[in-house]
Amino acid sequence: MKVVTGEEMHQIDRYTMESIGLQEELLMENAGQALFLALEKEKSVQEANRIAVFIGAGNNGGDGFVVGRLLNEKGYLVDVWTIPPIDRIRGTAKTHANIYQRCGYKFREYQEEYETFYRNINHYDVIVDGLLGTGIRGEVRKPYDEVIAAVNESKAKVFSIDVPSGIPSSTENEQREVLGVKADKTFTLQAPKLTAFHFPYASFYGEQITLDIGIPAAAFQKMNIHRELWDETRVRNSLPKRSDHAHKGDFGRALIIGGSRTMPGAPILTTRACLRAGAGLTTLATPLSVATAAASQAPEAMVHPLANEHEQEEWMSSVVSVLESNRFDGIAIGPGIGRDQRFSIFDMFSGFQGPVIMDADAIHNVAYEKERLKEASFPVVLTPHPGEMAVLTGETVENVEQDRFHVAKAFAMDFGVYLVLKGRYTIVTAPDGKQWINPTGNPSLAKGGSGDILTGAILAFCLQHESIQEALCNAVYIHGYVADQLVECGASPMGLVASDLINEWPYAFR
Numbered sequence: 093m094k095v096v097t098g099e100e101m102h103q104i105d106r107y108t109m110e111s112i113g114l115q116e117e118l119l120m121e122n123a124g125q126a127l128f129l130a131l132e133k134e135k136s137v138q139e140a141n142r143i144a145v146f147i148g149a150g151n152n153g154g155d156g157f158v159v160g161r162l163l164n165e166k167g168y169l170v171d172v173w174t175i176p177p178i179d180r181i182r183g184t185a186k187t188h189a190n191i192y193q194r195c196g197y198k199f200r201e202y203q204e205e206y207e208t209f210y211r212n213i214n215h216y217d218v219i220v221d222g223l224l225g226t227g228i229r230g231e232v233r234k235p236y237d238e239v240i241a242a243v244n245e246s247k248a249k250v251f252s253i254d255v256p257s258g259i260p261s262s263t264e265n266e267q268r269e270v271l272g273v274k275a276d277k278t279f280t281l282q283a284p285k286l287t288a289f290h291f292p293y294a295s296f297y298g299e300q301i302t303l304d305i306g307i308p309a310a311a312f313q314k315m316n317i318h319r320e321l322w323d324e325t326r327v328r329n330s331l332p333k334r335s336d337h338a339h340k341g342d343f344g345r346a347l348i349i350g351g352s353r354t355m356p357g358a359p360i361l362t363t364r365a366c367l368r369a370g371a372g373l374t375t376l377a378t379p380l381s382v383a384t385a386a387a388s389q390a391p392e393a394m395v396h397p398l399a400n401e402h403e404q405e406e407w408m409s410s411v412v413s414v415l416e417s418n419r420f421d422g423i424a425i426g427p428g429i430g431r432d433q434r435f436s437i438f439d440m441f442s443g444f445q446g447p448v449i450m451d452a453d454a455i456h457n458v459a460y461e462k463e464r465l466k467e468a469s470f471p472v473v474l475t476p477h478p479g480e481m482a483v484l485t486g487e488t489v490e491n492v493e494q495d496r497f498h499v500a501k502a503f504a505m506d507f508g509v510y511l512v513l514k515g516r517y518t519i520v521t522a523p524d525g526k527q528w529i530n531p532t533g534n535p536s537l538a539k540g541g542s543g544d545i546l547t548g549a550i551l552a553f554c555l556q557h558e559s560i561q562e563a564l565c566n567a568v569y570i571h572g573y574v575a576d577q578l579v580e581c582g583a584s585p586m587g588l589v590a591s592d593l594i595n596e597w598p599y600a601f602r
């Protein structure tokens with residue numbers, strides 16, 4: 093499913109109307125019908141004594157008029173409020189306002205009776221928010237700011253149409269305080285909007301449901317949008333199937349390089365996750381101080397002791413000799429190495445051709461020689477969290493977080509790498525700039541060890557998928573999905589640790 097900015101959606105609408113010939117009146121009717129059907133399924137709507145529909149000046153309000161008409165038709169007790177005077181409503185929204193009136197239904201104007209409006213707002217069980225949609229520009233103006241504040245203070249269930257009113261639908265906004273409707277649920281029309289996956293905006297959306305309003309696929313294709321949601325269907329369709337007569341050689345030889353005296357656990361978690369995610373043969377190369385613990389905690393793995401991490405030269409040559417004396421199909425480097433030492437991944441891995449996943453401390457190292465990413469002999473996957481992304485770009489974490497999509501895309505394209513920018517909605521970016529957003533995961537993943545296991549799963553999946561992009565998207569999806577499953581079964585996000593996720597991994601799609 094494509095994820096769009098408001099501007100992209102407007103262009104898609106325009107193409108649908110002007111080149112395909114589906115008119116806006118019809119799209120608005122479709123939107124209202126789809127919204128009405130979705131609302132009717134809501135318990136709070138079924139049980140509501142009184143429902144309010146709030147309508148703004150644009151087409152978001154037009155959708156509101158269609159919903160208001162259909163709710164009236166089915167006998168719900170509805171108050172339809174227009175925030176601007178009715179004569180300010182124009183175009184297609186006006187057409188549907190006229191249809192509403194000709195069907196014999198009443199509406200109230202905020203400007204005429206705003207005292208009643210604020211008195212009544214506490215008596216509504218449900219508010220349908222058709223105030224502002226993708227057409228908002230700049231800061232929320234009067235009186236919408238006051239109306240939005242009142243909606244947020246009311247006890248009603250709030251259902252937003254398309255976007256929570258006040259929330260922009262692109263991330264290219266100057267930093268300002270965000271004022272928006274805090275929706276319980278947002279019914280997005282046709283395609284999810286970008287800010288639904290970008291904080292601070294995402295927290296206003298509540299649960300997100302996408303409704304089909306009949307915009308043809310051809311209109312999306314024409315626009316060439318390279319940003320998509322990676323959902324469960326995509327995972328199920330792209331996860332490799334194991335044949336009955338498979339053997340371990342079919343699933344790749346994985347090498348994990350990591351660990352140090354003070355961080356022995358990280359590479360062990362990566363190794364265990366790599367095994368659980370199905371790699372055929374998994375080897376851990378780690379300093380002697382970690383090797384014994386690793387052998388007992390990941391007995392299915394092979395362990396190659398490396399030189400002490402403080403002996404920089406020796407450590408690097410021990411890595412090289414592990415690579416020279418064995419054959420590996422993919423490598424993950426970074427978990428628990430520590431920040432004290434400098435090493436060159438490109439010197440150590442020269443000539444290697446399988447995928448190399450660089451995580452954690454390896455990212456800090458590669459930042460010093462990032463120009464060499466452009467000439468790597470192997471496909472590179474970088475898995476930074478926002479702090480590590482800031483190290484890579486030389487920007488502040490705030491700058492990264494302000495525009496994650498653009499920062500990730502620019503870096504992946506400039507340096508020709510796959511980039512997994514971690515966060516509540518992790519973004520996978522391919523070297524050609526295409527992006528996929530991961531919807532799974534919860535706060536239990538905001539914890540030490542969670543990145544280490546993702547790295548192991550990514551390595552294992554890269555060895556089992558034809559496409560690196562699909563491997564990354566699927567690993568990220570399942571990593572979050574497993575955490576979601578555990579929380580759904582009653583585990584507290586506070587108490588879950590990375591090992592719990594590793595143990596749950598095989599049951600992800602039971």
Ligand SMILES: NC(=O)C1=CN([C@@H]2O[C@H](COP(=O)(O)OP(=O)(O)OC[C@H]3O[C@@H](n4cnc5c(N)ncnc54)[C@H](OP(=O)(O)O)[C@@H]3O)[C@@H](O)[C@H]2O)[C@H](O)CC1
Nearest residue numbers: 120149150151152224225226227228229231232233254281
């Ligand atoms: N394909 C689809 O998804 C369809 C979506 N539809 C719905 O249409 C809206 C987008 O409609 P649009 O008219 O472009 O925009 P809005 O409804 O958001 O309203 C814009 C008007 O709001 C006023 N405005 C703009 N900025 C502000 C602000 N900062 N503060 C207050 N008011 C603001 C302005 O009106 P004025 O008269 O005050 O100038 C704008 O004109 C989309 O979200 C869907 O809900 C359609 O139904 C068809 C298909």
Ligand SMILES: [K+]
Nearest residue numbers: 224253255257
């Ligand atoms: K809205």
